Amino acid sequence: MKNFPEGFYWGAATASYQVEGFNENNDWAKAAKEGRVPPAGRLADHYHRYEEDFDIAKDLGHNAHRFSIEWGRIEPQEGVFDQEEIEHYRKVLKALHKRKITPFVTLWHFTLPLWFSESGGFERKDAPEVFARYCAFVAKELGDQCDHFSTMNEPNVFGSNGYLRGSWPPFKRFAATDLVSITNSGRMFESRADKGIRPFFLYLRVMKNLARTHNAGYDAIKKILPKADVGVVKHVIYFHANWNPFNKLKAAIANYSWTHIFMKRTYKKCDSIGLNYYFHKKFGDNAVYEKTDMDWDIYPEGIYGSLIMLWKYKKPIFVSEAGLADAQDIYRADYITRQVAAVEKAIDSGVDLRGHMYWSLFDNYEWALGIDKKFGLVEIDYKTLERKIRPSAWVYKELIEEAQKG
Numbered sequence: 001m002k003n004f005p006e007g008f009y010w011g012a013a014t015a016s017y018q019v020e021g022f023n024e025n026n027d028w029a030k031a032a033k034e035g036r037v038p039p040a041g042r043l044a045d046h047y048h049r050y051e052e053d054f055d056i057a058k059d060l061g062h063n064a065h066r067f068s069i070e071w072g073r074i075e076p077q078e079g080v081f082d083q084e085e086i087e088h089y090r091k092v093l094k095a096l097h098k099r100k101i102t103p104f105v106t107l108w109h110f111t112l113p114l115w116f117s118e119s120g121g122f123e124r125k126d127a128p129e130v131f132a133r134y135c136a137f138v139a140k141e142l143g144d145q146c147d148h149f150s151t152m153n154e155p156n157v158f159g160s161n162g163y164l165r166g167s168w169p170p171f172k173r174f175a176a177t178d179l180v181s182i183t184n185s186g187r188m189f190e191s192r193a194d195k196g197i198r199p200f201f202l203y204l205r206v207m208k209n210l211a212r213t214h215n216a217g218y219d220a221i222k223k224i225l226p227k228a229d230v231g232v233v234k235h236v237i238y239f240h241a242n243w244n245p246f247n248k249l250k251a252a253i254a255n256y257s258w259t260h261i262f263m264k265r266t267y268k269k270c271d272s273i274g275l276n277y278y279f280h281k282k283f284g285d286n287a288v289y290e291k292t293d294m295d296w297d298i299y300p301e302g303i304y305g306s307l308i309m310l311w312k313y314k315k316p317i318f319v320s321e322a323g324l325a326d327a328q329d330i331y332r333a334d335y336i337t338r339q340v341a342a343v344e345k346a347i348d349s350g351v352d353l354r355g356h357m358y359w360s361l362f363d364n365y366e367w368a369l370g371i372d373k374k375f376g377l378v379e380i381d382y383k384t385l386e387r388k389i390r391p392s393a394w395v396y397k398e399l400i401e402e403a404q405k406g
């Protein structure tokens, strides 16, 4: 593999609520107490076991790691910051540096501090300023330990699950969503949601506010750390089509709505863009695909089209997440191999790609689906907390080593 530039970042990603354990001060923990989503509890206990987990990442050949900071830990009440929790994340960052693993920090990955969600969350007009204050605090405290920040993870997924499908907090559902949904899984959550047409308008408002929030967060961080690499992590669905012009038009409209509306509002305030790729939808397609445990098509090649789509904004790109749920580890090695080949092809086509982070380093809490979906390179036994490296993780390591040889 000759195409990977020197210093390319190879690793995996996690997110605070999905792995740390006992994150109680947020909207998801509250929803769990109300029985609307599965409880999280101790999970992998990464909050206490990060040293051991980073040893594993090191053994697996990773030189980068993406994780998120839990906003509700850092700012437990509005405008009140917790110095002890900042110290915790400082230790986490130092533990990565000690192993020569470069950290990529996400400031907000789906969970909202309780005070923020209860006062309207991203429906709040002043959400951008509120978020920017938190970003500024983290940048000031941890800026000496980290050069790569993303303000937020997958704004469109947050908006559509929370305000259209009604499957995530704040559980607002616009039922017509199922007509265009590519997985239709919103129906599963129907009984838990507040329904009506209003969520649709709220969704539009929240999406606009999220773009403003990213822009404000970017400015706040750059004011303190002018040299830092700051961007957004964008979920891209690769919509494509067969020969039919009508299907091509559908794909273009879908890509515009899902990816470009948000990117057009924010790309000027991105030093780089993170790509999260999981699925594609081909209009007019008769092919039958093998499926992941999430029932998503096995089509890692779609990452190529997603990268080309984002490259329109001419910013360096990191693959910040891409992977599959595969409890038996049957498909993962082949999936990663094909994915890395597609990523290499994108570099060959001129995309300025800087890194590849597999989702996820280990098994975690898959949001409204709980802990049964296994995305990890490393398996977690939730009873004993034993970590077991899956065979595919070694295949990923070989690919990394091959790429590094040039």
Ligand code: BGC
Binding pocket: 015, 018, 153, 154, 157, 235, 276, 278, 321, 359, 365, 366, 367
């Ligand atoms: C999210 C992760 C999630 C993964 C798999 C991404 O949308 O950032 O938090 O676990 O997909 O569904």
